[in-house]
Amino acid sequence: MNDWVRAKVVGKHQWAEGLYSVQFDAPIADFVAGQYIKVGLDIEGERIGRPYSLVNPPQSRPLEIYFNEVPEGPLTPPLSALNPGDEVWLTATASGIFTLETVAPAETLWMLATGTGLGVYLSMLRTPDPWERFKRVILVHGVRLSADLAYAETLNDIANQHGERFTYLPAVSRENCSGTLGGRITDLLTDGQLETRVGVSIEPATSHVMLCGNSAMIKDAKAILEARGLIRHRRQAPGHYSTEGYH
Ligand SMILES: Cc1cc2nc3c(=O)[nH]c(=O)nc-3n(C[C@H](O)[C@H](O)[C@H](O)COP(=O)(O)OP(=O)(O)OC[C@H]3O[C@@H](n4cnc5c(N)ncnc54)[C@H](O)[C@@H]3O)c2cc1C
Ligand SMILES: NC(=O)c1ccc[n+]([C@@H]2O[C@H](COP(=O)([O-])OP(=O)(O)OC[C@H]3O[C@@H](n4cnc5c(N)ncnc54)[C@H](OP(=O)(O)O)[C@@H]3O)[C@@H](O)[C@H]2O)c1
Known part of the structure; x- marks a missing residue:
């Protein structure tokens, strides 16, 4: 209880x-x-x-x-x-298994968020865990409007601490905004823009992908990743992507 x-x-x-x-x-x-x-x-x-x-x-x-x-x-x-x-x-006690505890070390950790799904990654990124397990960490934040791109100062601190090992990619879907990618995370995955932008590809052998936020985004992203050979991560059966749906 x-x-x-x-x-x-x-x-x-x-x-x-x-x-x-x-x-x-x-x-x-x-x-x-x-x-x-x-x-x-x-x-x-x-x-x-x-x-x-x-x-x-x-x-x-x-x-x-x-x-x-x-x-x-x-x-x-x-x-x-x-x-x-x-x-x-x-x-009194926190719950949940959307953590890095059972994720095997790999080359690249992709953290994909829509909306307030960003928050969970800000906790992880300020622990040693991602930096001990992955060579590169890429955080993609998909929002409707640029005004929804929160936590700039925290993200700046993380970038300053981890240099080239950390990449933050904001994506805005409902207005043009310079310095950000345009469109949905799923479209940027499909047309290869995300990977081209950072020069790293998402592959089962080298990547772990975390998906957090809108459940429709998770469903669509899951289909894209599975078509590319990634399988869902489970505690007892390690895989390549993990999910946490908010709504
Ligand atoms: C494991 C887990 C973690 C979560 N963590 C967060 C978090 O960190 N931040 C956060 O903002 N939310 C989070 N949520 C969602 C949160 O629990 C609430 O559902 C949400 O804040 C709305 O609460 P409510 O009581 O006002 O409406 P609810 O009665 O919960 O929902 C009313 C309706 O709104 C939909 N809905 C829920 N959330 C949203 C949303 N963000 N945007 C649009 N529609 C929505 C629901 O699907 C439902 O149809 C999380 C959900 C889960 C399952
Ligand atoms: N989170 C906020 O910053 C915020 C602030 C104030 C109010 N609200 C209200 O809260 C509700 C939810 O807001 P939200 O910003 O969290 O909305 P959201 O609908 O989850 O949108 C966040 C991002 O996810 C994208 N998205 C939606 N469905 C997708 C799918 N199937 N595949 C891939 N990407 C998908 C959206 O693209 P599209 O634009 O193409 O849908 C947008 O870029 C809305 O009613 C909003 O008005 C939100």
């Missing part, structure tokens, strides 16, 4: 309209980068809880989540109205 613990909101940042990060202080158990906690609010006498990936690396506090408001959703409108000093509930 996963108990609820009280958490205090200690920070909040709005990146764009409807797009937020919120920080908490709470006594949760140790976690592994890539795991999620549930965040809960008591609304009209009922506890509404939803899973959120932790953005902070395991060794640092405060705890942080990154989310977008779903106007018709029960949790995200009140969640985005929280301010420092307010209280929420968090599950």
Whole structure:
């Protein structure tokens, strides 16, 4: 059983309209980068809880989540109205297997995210794990609008720390934006633009691909990767790609 613990909101940042990060202080158990906690609010006498990936690396506090408001959703409108000093509930123990723990070392780690799926990688990238297991790490962030390209400062710090071993590729699908790729991640995979841009190809022998965010993107990307010989990674049967669908 996963108990609820009280958490205090200690920070909040709005990146764009409807797009937020919120920080908490709470006594949760140790976690592994890539795991999620549930965040809960008591609304009209009922506890509404939803899973959120932790953005902070395991060794640092405060705890942080990154989310977008779903106007018709029960949790995200009140969640985005929280301010420092307010209280929420968090599950005491993080869950999830979208981690690097069982992934075999390889040449290249591809981290593909849509929307708030970026957050989970910001936790992993600030641990030694990806850098001990892979020679290169390529993070691709697919968003609708350039205003949704959050966490520039954190990404800059990671780039400064890891130099040429790290490549960040933003992709914007609904407007032209200089310095970014244009279109969906799946289209950029199909036409080879992603690989051409970094000069590295995605192959079963050399690559592990992580997919996080929109489930339709994951479904489409999975078909593209499987057609190229990559198989799903499982704890008991190691493969070449791992997934975490948010919606
Ligand atoms: C393992 C896991 C980890 C997750 N981590 C994150 C995270 O780090 N950040 C994050 O923003 N969300 C994350 N989610 C989604 C999150 O749990 C909520 O579903 C979401 O924040 C909406 O909550 P809600 O109560 O307002 O609406 P819900 O009742 O959860 O959903 C209402 C409707 O909106 C859809 N929906 C859910 N999320 C979105 C979205 N982002 N955009 C558009 N439609 C959506 C649902 O499919 C449903 O149809 C995660 C989900 C899972 C399963
Ligand atoms: N995340 C945010 O930054 C944000 C901020 C405020 C409000 N919201 C609201 O939250 C909802 C979800 O936003 P989101 O940005 O997370 O949306 P999203 O629909 O997941 O879009 C994020 C990126 O994924 C792409 N995508 C969607 N389906 C795909 C597929 N099958 N294959 C490949 N790529 C795919 C989108 O391309 P296309 O543009 O081609 O669909 C876009 O580039 C929306 O209602 C949005 O208005 C989001």
